Amino acid sequence: MTSQAELDKLIRGDYAAGFISAIESDTLPPGLNEDVIRFISGKKGEPEWLLAWRLEAYKKWLAMPLPTWAHLDHPPLDFDEVSYYSAPKSMADRPQSLDEVDPELLRTYEKLGIPLHEQEMLAGVAVDAVFDSVSVGTTFKAKLLEAGVIFCSISEAVHEYPELIKPYLGSVVPQGDNFYAALNSAVFSDGSFVYIPKGVRCPMELSTYFRINEAKTGQFERTLIVADEGSYVSYLEGCTAPMRDENQLHAAVVELVALPGAQIKYSTVQNWYPGDENGKGGIYNFVTKRGVAHENSKISWTQVETGSAITWKYPSVILRGDNAVGEFYSVALTRHMQQADTGTKMIHLGKNTTSTIISKGISAGRSSNTYRGLVRISPRAENARNFTQCDSLLLGDTCGAHTFPYIESRNPSAMIEHEATTSKVSDDQLFLCRNRGIDPEKAVSMIVNGFCKEVFKELPMEFAVEAGKLLEVSLEGAVG
Amino acid sequence: MLEIKDLRASVAGQDILKGLNLSVKAGEVHAIMGPNGSGKSTLTNVLSGRDGYEITGGQALFDGRDVSELDPEQRAHAGMFLAFQYPVEIPGVSNLEFLKASLEATRKAQGKEPWDAVTLLKKARETCKQVDLDPQFLKRGVNEGFSGGEKKRNEIMQMLLLEPRLALLDETDSGLDIDALQVVARGVNSLRSPDRAIVLVTHYQRLLDYIVPDHVHVLAGGRILKSGGKELALELEQKGYGWLTDQEDVPA
Numbered sequence A: 001m002t003s004q005a006e007l008d009k010l011i012r013g014d015y016a017a018g019f020i021s022a023i024e025s026d027t028l029p030p031g032l033n034e035d036v037i038r039f040i041s042g043k044k045g046e047p048e049w050l051l052a053w054r055l056e057a058y059k060k061w062l063a064m065p066l067p068t069w070a071h072l073d074h075p076p077l078d079f080d081e082v083s084y085y086s087a088p089k090s091m092a093d094r095p096q097s098l099d100e101v102d103p104e105l106l107r108t109y110e111k112l113g114i115p116l117h118e119q120e121m122l123a124g125v126a127v128d129a130v131f132d133s134v135s136v137g138t139t140f141k142a143k144l145l146e147a148g149v150i151f152c153s154i155s156e157a158v159h160e161y162p163e164l165i166k167p168y169l170g171s172v173v174p175q176g177d178n179f180y181a182a183l184n185s186a187v188f189s190d191g192s193f194v195y196i197p198k199g200v201r202c203p204m205e206l207s208t209y210f211r212i213n214e215a216k217t218g219q220f221e222r223t224l225i226v227a228d229e230g231s232y233v234s235y236l237e238g239c240t241a242p243m244r245d246e247n248q249l250h251a252a253v254v255e256l257v258a259l260p261g262a263q264i265k266y267s268t269v270q271n272w273y274p275g276d277e278n279g280k281g282g283i284y285n286f287v288t289k290r291g292v293a294h295e296n297s298k299i300s301w302t303q304v305e306t307g308s309a310i311t312w313k314y315p316s317v318i319l320r321g322d323n324a325v326g327e328f329y330s331v332a333l334t335r336h337m338q339q340a341d342t343g344t345k346m347i348h349l350g351k352n353t354t355s356t357i358i359s360k361g362i363s364a365g366r367s368s369n370t371y372r373g374l375v376r377i378s379p380r381a382e383n384a385r386n387f388t389q390c391d392s393l394l395l396g397d398t399c400g401a402h403t404f405p406y407i408e409s410r411n412p413s414a415m416i417e418h419e420a421t422t423s424k425v426s427d428d429q430l431f432l433c434r435n436r437g438i439d440p441e442k443a444v445s446m447i448v449n450g451f452c453k454e455v456f457k458e459l460p461m462e463f464a465v466e467a468g469k470l471l472e473v474s475l476e477g478a479v480g
Numbered sequence B: 001m002l003e004i005k006d007l008r009a010s011v012a013g014q015d016i017l018k019g020l021n022l023s024v025k026a027g028e029v030h031a032i033m034g035p036n037g038s039g040k041s042t043l044t045n046v047l048s049g050r051d052g053y054e055i056t057g058g059q060a061l062f063d064g065r066d067v068s069e070l071d072p073e074q075r076a077h078a079g080m081f082l083a084f085q086y087p088v089e090i091p092g093v094s095n096l097e098f099l100k101a102s103l104e105a106t107r108k109a110q111g112k113e114p115w116d117a118v119t120l121l122k123k124a125r126e127t128c129k130q131v132d133l134d135p136q137f138l139k140r141g142v143n144e145g146f147s148g149g150e151k152k153r154n155e156i157m158q159m160l161l162l163e164p165r166l167a168l169l170d171e172t173d174s175g176l177d178i179d180a181l182q183v184v185a186r187g188v189n190s191l192r193s194p195d196r197a198i199v200l201v202t203h204y205q206r207l208l209d210y211i212v213p214d215h216v217h218v219l220a221g222g223r224i225l226k227s228g229g230k231e232l233a234l235e236l237e238q239k240g241y242g243w244l245t246d247q248e249d250v251p252a
Helices: A003-011 A034-043 A048-062 A103-111 A116-123 A141-146 A154-160 A162-168 A179-187 A427-435 A440-451 A461-475 B040-048 B072-078 B095-109 B117-130 B135-139 B148-162 B178-191 B205-209 B230-239 B242-249
Strands: A025-027 A086-088 A126-131 A134-138 A150-153 A192-196 A206-211 A222-227 A232-240 A248-250 A253-258 A263-271 A283-293 A298-305 A310-313 A316-319 A325-334 A339-348 A354-363 A368-377 A385-394 A400-409 A415-424 B002-011 B014-024 B029-033 B053-062 B080-083 B090-094 B166-170 B197-201 B215-220 B223-228
Touching: A034 A048, A034 A179, A048 A179, A141 A150, A150 A154, A154 A162, A154 A192, A154 A222, A162 A192, A162 A222, A179 A253, A179 A283, A192 A232, A222 A232, A222 A263, A232 A461, A253 A263, A253 A298, A263 A283, A263 A461, A283 A298, A283 A325, A298 A310, A298 A339, A298 A461, A316 A325, A325 A339, A325 A368, A325 A461, A339 A354, A354 A368, A354 A400, A354 A440, A368 A385, A385 A400, A385 A440, A400 A415, A427 A440, A427 B072, A427 B090, A427 B095, A440 A461, A440 B090, A440 B095, B002 B040, B014 B040, B014 B053, B014 B223, B029 B040, B029 B205, B029 B230, B040 B053, B040 B072, B040 B080, B040 B166, B040 B197, B072 B080, B072 B095, B080 B148, B090 B095, B095 B117, B095 B135, B095 B148, B117 B135, B117 B148, B117 B178, B148 B178, B166 B178, B178 B197, B178 B205, B205 B230, B215 B230, B215 B242, B223 B230, B223 B242
Parallel strands: A126 A206, A192 A222, A206 A232, A222 A253, A232 A263, A248 A283, A253 A283, A263 A298, A283 A310, A283 A316, A298 A325, A310 A339, A316 A339, A325 A354, A339 A368, A354 A385, A368 A400, A385 A415, B029 B197, B029 B215, B080 B166, B166 B197
Antiparallel strands: A025 A086, A126 A134, A150 A192, B002 B014, B002 B053, B215 B223
16 A cells, blocks of 8 residues: 555556547558658649648758657657558548538547537537548537638638638748658648637637547648637647557647737647557657737647657747737646656747746656746847746656756846746645545545646636546556 | 554554553543653554554454554544644645545445535535634635644544544644634534544643543553543643653563
């Protein structure tokens, strides 16, 4: 009944979302070259300018070295082992409504607790579900269109709204921004596009669930959200993946544009397969997420990360306009052999810009959990403010927590605060709970949830509940 | 209710309890007094099953069951409660949430009806008042930023809600001013009943002015040296522990 043994037991919980659905796929053989990119682009019937844009990205990518600065340790990735396109076959003809969707696919979502029909009716959430690389069903489109809100797959947007895609695609994360962003730009499969018109408050929370299904299929989503002047949108992204032994590469790009006075709230719950307790399997997740905040606008990132074998992710805000606000709230839980190197960048360019960073890292098993954050105050960012708080919680004594804060201030009027703590779930806390009749598993989950409270309260209500549940599931068998 | 026979226990390889005998019956209040380092806290921790406290001999029976065969939470379900000397903080977990988890688990194990949210809140508020805590404390993290006195009253509040059959109070009086002491004593006294027992561990006689014990024991060197009625506490107050422990040093 020592706490290490207890922790080990709790941590060894099985992956509840691990199953593989039997849907035929139209999958490209592994490997990447210009023909592959032409195939992807052709398959989507893309205009010439987009193909050229992809090829340009590919050329940049070829010249870039693999980044090695992160506090991560994994075997070298072979990008010729990856298949760059996969679409469920029965989707070739694009169902017009959910009734036309492959029932097997719908069952997959139901196993994950995402019954589309129910969500449509009960939750009032519009769902653009991405299954591998093709959007399956988009709901509530009509209601959104009434408000003038565009919420569709990015492939569709390329055809329907080129005037919105052309100026903004790559405007926040350029093709050659980094290795993984360049790769994504060359081969991106699908993703979501959102446009909120001037002064419109999006009438519902927009939600996308992602799921990686094909073995050895990289999934390269591309998401673009443009909030026009004075508008507001809350966007939810949630993911789980079935159990697989092969490492699956994932390199997404998310771009947010908050025009003057706009507000974007972007929330993520990520639960991809983290690999087993010996580090076998699991998703490799290399994501570039960034937003540009124009004057008087606000971008808020909230993330709950419990999955993936490798997480490389720094949702950032460029505070371009005066009085812009950037926020980053993060909970990252690692267990088994998981490695996470995650954090944020707040780039203060405008005057009176403010940013807040609250990061909660929880490490268990033999995992490694790193916070890496940059706060940069440019010379013209008068009166910029930043507050950073990084807390780490260790479960057991075989895991690691690291904090790499970078602060670059080139304006003397800036005010920057940084707080960091590291603590353990103490034996005393566990004993208090047990003495009050609470079993150790429930006790740990309660203590960890309490530790994350500041972040969870930033999540939309349904998501907060889901996040709490997710932590509980992730910690199942983690103490015993 | 509680039968301790020749109990021996060690902490970090060091023998602390060296053959302790104690018998507590339902309806009784026992006070255990003794100098620093005599093993008082070790006794309550061993009985509650804290990690690191190892029973090396003898046994402790609670309702005839050997406590060493029960996990700490099972002891709680069986009706044992420890009010801590230093209640620990659990940041971000509200008192109410904590009470809910505790009462749900305990009442379920005891085969009692669960309380719905409204009942829980009502009872918790009433009990807060009983120990002179603002019900606002229910929203705050468990012991988070509480003063010493507030933590102790919080312990008593939890005890009153859980209604244990055997309450162990580890120096609950330490660090309390006279008003808080009376509040705590009132709470403990309200729990007294023919089917419950209370074991108070304390340094000072002053608590016993408010919670009058049926039996007083002097614990020193890991053993009960002397037992008596409530007048023994007064005698200790006057003479200190020296006259007892000195006797012990004289070889028999």
